[in-house]
Amino acid sequence: MARQVKTSRKIAFTVIAWGVGLAIFFPILWTFLTSFKTEADAIADPPLFLNFHWTLENYTAVQERSDYFSHFMNSVIISVGSTLAGLVIAVPAAWAMAFVPGKRTKDVLMWMLSTKMLPPVGVLVPLYLLFRDAGLLDTRIGLVIVLTLINLPIIIWMLYTYFREIPGEILEAARMDGASLKAEILYVLTPMAVPGIASTLLLNIILAWNEAFWTLNLTAANAAPLTAFIASYSSPEGLFYAKLSAASTMAIAPILIMGWFSQKQLVRGLTFGAVK
Amino acid sequence: MATKHSRAAARLMISPAVLLLLGWMIVPLAMTLYFSFQRYNLLMPGMEEWIGLANYQYFLTDPAFFDALINTLLLVGGVLVITIIGGIFLALLLDQPFFGQGVVRILVIAPFFVMPTVSSLVWKNMFLNPVNGLFAHAAKALGLQPYDFFAQAPLASIIGIVSWQWLPFATLILLTALQSLDQEQLEAAEMDGAGPLSRFFYIMVPHLARAITVVILIQTIFLLSVFAEILVTTNGGPGTSSTNLTYLIYAQSLLQFDVGGGSAGGVVAIVLANIVAIFLMRMIGKNLEA
Structure with missing residues (x-):
C-alpha cells in the first residue's frame, strides 16, 4: 500500500x-x-x-587548431569497432554457457572475470614493446585489439546474465510445436536476446569511449581518440578556457546521451550481475 | 536436455573467447615477469642481462615506491569514504518522493559518463585554478585569499576530482539496492515504534551491506589504476606528492625507459591487485549460486 x-x-x-x-x-x-x-x-x-x-x-577554432573531427572519428572507430569485435566473440560463448552449462562453466566465468582484475600497468611494458615491434603503436587497429580484450570479460558476463534469464520452457514449447533448430534460434531466442545484446553494446561503447589508460599510452598523433586529444590541452598556450570547453562538450555530449539511455543496465553490467 | 552433440558445439563456441583471454593474460604476464629479472633499458640496447632480484630490490627500497604506496592507499581510501557516505545520502534522497525524480537522477549520474581527461582538465582549469578558477573568484568575492589547490594539496585535489567521477556509480548501485528493500518491513518497524534512525541502522544498513561491499570492491579495482587524472593535472608532482603506483610504474617504464624496473613494479602492482580481486571474486561467485 x-x-x-x-x-x-x-x-x-x-x-x-x-x-x-x-x-x-x-x-x-x-x-x-x-x-x-x-x-x-x-x-x-x-x-x-x-x-x-x-x-x-570556439567550435570552429577547435576544429582548425587540431582537427577535432579526425580524433572524433578515431574514438568512434575504436569504441564501436572494439565493441562489435567483442560481441562477435562473446555472443557464442555466453550463449553456450547460458544454455548448455557444463560442470566447469562457473569456473570458466570466474576465470574470465579474473583477467579483468589484472592492473593494466602490470602489462604496460610488454604490450608497448610488442606493439612497437608489430608496428601497431599509434594505430586504430592496435587499440581496437586492446580494448576488445580488456572489455571482453564484461561483455561475456553481461550477455550471460541476460541470456540466463531467457526461460528454457519457451524452447521446449517451440520444439513441441515442431520448430526446427534454425527456427528456434531465429524466431524464439533471437528476439528475446536482442534487448540484452543492445544494452551490452551501449554500455561497452561508453566504457571504450572513455578508456584513458591504453588510449593515452599507445597512441601519439594518428590514432589518438578524444581522450588523448583533450589531454593535449593540459599544456595550454594563452587563454584557452572557452576552447577547452568547446572541445570537452563535443567529446562528452554523444556519450552522455547514450549513458542516460543505458543507466539501468549500467548497474548490472558494472557489478557483473551482483546487484540488479 | 544437453546432448553430447550440443556439448561439443558449446565447447566450440566458448573456445575463441577462452583462447584469446588466455593469450592476453599469459603472454604479457610472462614477459613482465621475465623482464623484471633483467637489466633492460631501452636507452642502452644490447646491454640486457639477467640480474636476479635486483630490480625488485631497487623498486621496493626506492623512497618513491613508499610514497606511491601511501598515495595509492590515500587515493583509494579517500575516494571510497567520500563516495560511499555521499552515495548513501544521495540514494536516500533520490528514493524520496519529489517532483522531477527522473531528471534529477539523470543530473546526478552524468559525471560518470565524462571521460577522465575532460573532467580532470575542467576541474583543474575552470574551478581549481588559483587565478581564473571559479573557486578563486568566489574566494576573492568573500575577501579571502585564493587557494592554489594543485600546489598546496595536489593529492586531495585529485581525490576530489575522482570522487566526483565515482559518486554517481556508488549512488546508482546503492539506490538500486535501496529500491529492492521491502517497504512493508519498514512500515512494520515504524508501527512497532522504531524511529527514523533505528530504521536506518537496523533495517537499511544491513540491507545495503552487500551493495556497499560490491561498490568497495569494484571501485577499488578501478581506483588502483587511476592514471589519466594524474597525468593531465600534476604529472605526479610536486615531487612525488601525487604519484600513485600506476603513475610511478608508467614513469619508470615509458619516461625513463627502464623496462626491467618498470616490470618489477608491474609485478608488485599485480600482486597487490590480486589481494583485492580474491575478495571480489568470492562475492560474485556466491551470487552465481543464488
Missing part, C-alpha cells in the same frame, strides 16, 4: 534534491555554457552566467 505523502514534505524534498542534483551537474553545465563564450568572457570576474555574448567561434 502506498503511503499518502504530504505535499509540503514533497515540495521540501523537491527543493533539496534539485539543489543537490544541479550542484553535482554544475561542472558539466558550466563547461557547456563556457564553450559559447569569448575567451575574455570565460574568465570574467564576477563570472558571467547567461548574460554574455554567445558565439560559436
